[in-house]
Every structure is written in C-alpha cells, then in structure tokens.
Amino acid sequence: MPSAAFFERLGVFVDPGFLDPQFCESYLTEAQTCPCEPARLTRYGEAVTDDSRRKTGQLQISPTTIKGIRERLIAIKPRLETHFEVQLHALEPPSCYRYQVGDFFGLHRDVIDPSLPGSKFEKNRLVSLIIFLNGMSAEPSPQTFGGGALALYGLLNDARGQNYGFPLEPEQGQLIAFRSDLWHEVKPVTHGERFTIVSWFV
Numbered sequence: 678m679p680s681a682a683f684f685e686r687l688g689v690f691v692d693p694g695f696l697d698p699q700f701c702e703s704y705l706t707e708a709q710t711c712p713c714e715p716a717r718l719t720r721y722g723e724a725v726t727d728d729s730r731r732k733t734g735q736l737q738i739s740p741t742t743i744k745g746i747r748e749r750l751i752a753i754k755p756r757l758e759t760h761f762e763v764q765l766h767a768l769e770p771p772s773c774y775r776y777q778v779g780d781f782f783g784l785h786r787d788v789i790d791p792s793l794p795g796s797k798f799e800k801n802r803l804v805s806l807i808i809f810l811n812g813m814s815a816e817p818s819p820q821t822f823g824g825g826a827l828a829l830y831g832l833l834n835d836a837r838g839q840n841y842g843f844p845l846e847p848e849q850g851q852l853i854a855f856r857s858d859l860w861h862e863v864k865p866v867t868h869g870e871r872f873t874i875v876s877w878f879v
C-alpha cells in the first residue's frame with residue numbers, strides 16, 4: 678500500500694503520533710464495554726441506517742475521553758489552517774466508530790450540497806479528520822484488524838487518477854486530515870475490529 682509520505686505529497690495531512698500509545702490503549706479498553714449502536718448516514722436531511730452503504734457501529738465513549746480528543750484536535754487547528762490554506766472555525770463533536778468483520782462505509786463525501794436538506798455542520802465541513810486507534814496487520818493478532826483500508830479518491834488531477842481510490846493503511850495513533858469534498862470509503866474489515874474517531878472542522 679502507498680506510504681504515508683505518498684499521501685502527504687498529494688496534499689493529505691498526516692500526523693503519525695497524534696495519539697500516544699497509552700491513550701489508544703485506554704481508549705480500546707473503554708471501547709470494549711461502552712454502548713454501541715448502528716451508525717447512521719444522512720439521506721435528504723434525515724439520519725438513516727442503510728446496511729448497503731454503511732455498516733458501522735457508533736460507540737458512546739465517555740465525555741471525559743471525548744474532551745481529551747477535542748482538546749488535542751483544537752490544538753492542531755493552526756497547523757491545519759496553514760496546510761489547507763483555509764480559515765477554520767468550529768470543531769464538530771467527535772464521533773467514535775467500531776468496524777467489525779464485514780463492516781464498511783461505502784464511497785461518500787462528508788460535505789452535503791448546500792441546496793439539499795441537511796444540518797448546518799454537514800453543509801459547511803471544510804476539513805475531515807480521522808484518527809486510528811489501532812492498526813492493520815495481514816494476519817489476525819490482538820488489537821489489529823485486516824481489510825478496513827481508507828481509500829481516498831481524486832488525489833491526482835488527471836482523469837484516471839480521479840477514479841482511483843488510493844488505499845491508506847491505518848496505523849495506531851495516526852491522524853489524517855483531508856478536504857471534506859474528497860470522495861472516500863472504508864473497505865470491509867476482514868478480521869479483528871477497527872476503531873476510529875472522526876470529526877470535522879467547519
């Protein structure tokens with residue numbers, strides 16, 4: 678799979694050690710026991726579950742943990758503004774996801790066309806943020822998962838590149854950020870469980 682440096686060269690923001698291993702470990706412990714419900718997606722302004730487009734669990738992580746993540750994300754806002762050459766305002770509340778075997782999130786963009794019904798946040802997202810709490814491995818091993826690559830489309834400006842999704846291999850503690858109008862998908866998980874935290878700057 679292409680390296681993190683490859684994605685950086687194509688404009689993706691990568692912070693490999695955004696969360697330290699201790700934070701990730703305690704998060705994963707919390708995630709074992711916290712409530713989980715099917716993640717939804719927005720269709721014509723309504724939050725719906727649709728297993729054919731998104732099969733993902735949404736975790737109810739404690740407010741204390743979320744606060745720690747929010748603070749860390751707000752701290753990197755100036756770096757993101759410089760990188761994306763854009764002024765950022767608010768941070769949406771982070772969402773926590775668990776992908777079990779077979780779970781995925783089909784091709785989508787995080788920003789909604791302003792003419793369609795939807796929340797103010799969803800229409801104004803500028804930068805998408807994804808944090809990986811655990812990493813990938815070819816063979817099953819504790820705390821890793823197989824499959825579950827994040828494929829990013831439209832990174833190359835030529836016609837062929839537009840239709841190709843470069844797969845990014847998640848690593849524990851890594852944060853990646855990209856413009857919210859980029860098409861992307863999460864490939865099905867083939868073993869283990871994949872944990873991410875997702876948020877957006879508007």
Ligand SMILES: O=C(O)CCC(=O)C(=O)O
Pocket residue numbers: 774782787807827861863873875
């Ligand atoms: O979990 C991920 O890696 C990405 C999820 C995503 O694209 C989203 O929540 O919009």
Ligand SMILES: [Fe+2]
Pocket residue numbers: 785786787805861
């Ligand atoms: Fe997304």
